Amino acid sequence: MDRIKTLTGEILIDGQKCLTCPEKPCLAACLPQILKEEGGRPVLAIPAQEAARGKCIECLACELDCHQFGKGGLTISLPLPELAG
């Protein structure tokens, strides 16, 4: 599983599923255009640090289109804060 840090979460990419996805709808959906295809799977087109600092705007478009039109290989994990104690 590939992991890309975003400002408040993580993009999780299951490369095996993506290899079976011919359309890669995540790439077209990405509003800030920070994803590109490499070796049959989506990867970051910008330095990871920039994505983590907010270049990935967490618009969720990649995940929604992946699950709607693709193979469901890309999911964004957005945990809710945990309470101390």
Added chain:
Amino acid sequence: MAKLFEYQAKELLKREGIPVCRGRTAANSREAEEIARELGGPVVVKAQALVTGRAGLGAIKFADTPEEAAQKAAEIFQLNINGHFVEKVLVEEKKSIQKEYFASLLINDACRSPVLLFSAIGGSGIEELAREHPDRVITHSINVRAGFYEFEARNLLLRLGVAGKELTGLAGFLVKLYQTARKYEARSVEVNPVALAADGKLYALDGRVTIDDNAVFRHPELGIEVAREFDHPPTPLERIAYLVEANDYRGTFYFMQLAMDTSGGGYVGFHGAGGGGSMMAMDALQRGGFKIPNFVDTSGNPPASKIYRAAKIILAQKNLAGYFYSGSGVASQEQFHTARGLVKAFREVNLAIPAVIRVGGNGEELAIKILREYTRGLSAPVEAYGRDTSVDFCVQRLKQLINGQQAKSAREAGGENG
């Protein structure tokens, strides 16, 4: 704004030199009895609740003996104030009062300065008093750069006819009140009543301090966990929501629970966007016969991730019959972010209650398309509308969807039984 409990407010006043009555807090009636015994005389037992009018709610009681203090505290711990039980009582020595005054200092946005309000008459209803007896009330705008000094306070008090030792004592009291507000960056500090006791001293018999939300981070010593103006201690969901907002500067997210007990049906998870639009939508829901367990506002063009977290928190409430989102209709925020955040949340929980979403503003056509197309296959229907559809119509649609779903469930249950 973050409200402090009376005992916390009094601690701040005490640090700045304002006399307060001897006493401390108790978490149960046994502790209240012990404190009353230590104080050795008549005491007052006061619920620590973030509401006004406690005396009328039976949340302030007097006791002459330690045993009576325990009994009164036990009665107060049984009280349910706005859906919350009292967790602490303040047990203080009872003072013999000769005279009462009112003093407050609040940030007046219209004046762009702190404004001191003082009345020679204490007690509730200061607003009415100011209208009926303007000669008994002084208001004074303070220049924060220049500060506020005793000679100014004395000149103000002289206008009300205060003289002698009271003049000196009250002037010092008002200056310390200002210093308290300044030091802790309070939006308001109120003491009602300021009591002249039989021992000749002035005491803060009550204390209310509200800290500016934006200053809370500069005052870790206050231990404010959630910088919101709630009338109750923050609930677990409110604490989670506050952390979401604290950890993400993009857009704003405000969450407040209005009802803790949602049994009885008719509760709709509410999600508003923009203050005015939210109020309009909440009114419409109530006109439609629904009950609202929470207030939520996501504004300022928040990212989809923040909308998603807001929706997940709303949906974590129990016994919801439906989900309703409505904004002002002319929001400048990108509504497709709203749509995607909602869709992700609805998909993750496989939404089992009908939802009606009214998105108005930039990109609303795309938002409606996303909401309609990407939620097909969920257990419950999701309908989306734009600014041209009235809020009342959307409420009626939600009602029809909920009724339809309940009728379907009843039929299915009947079929299984038959």
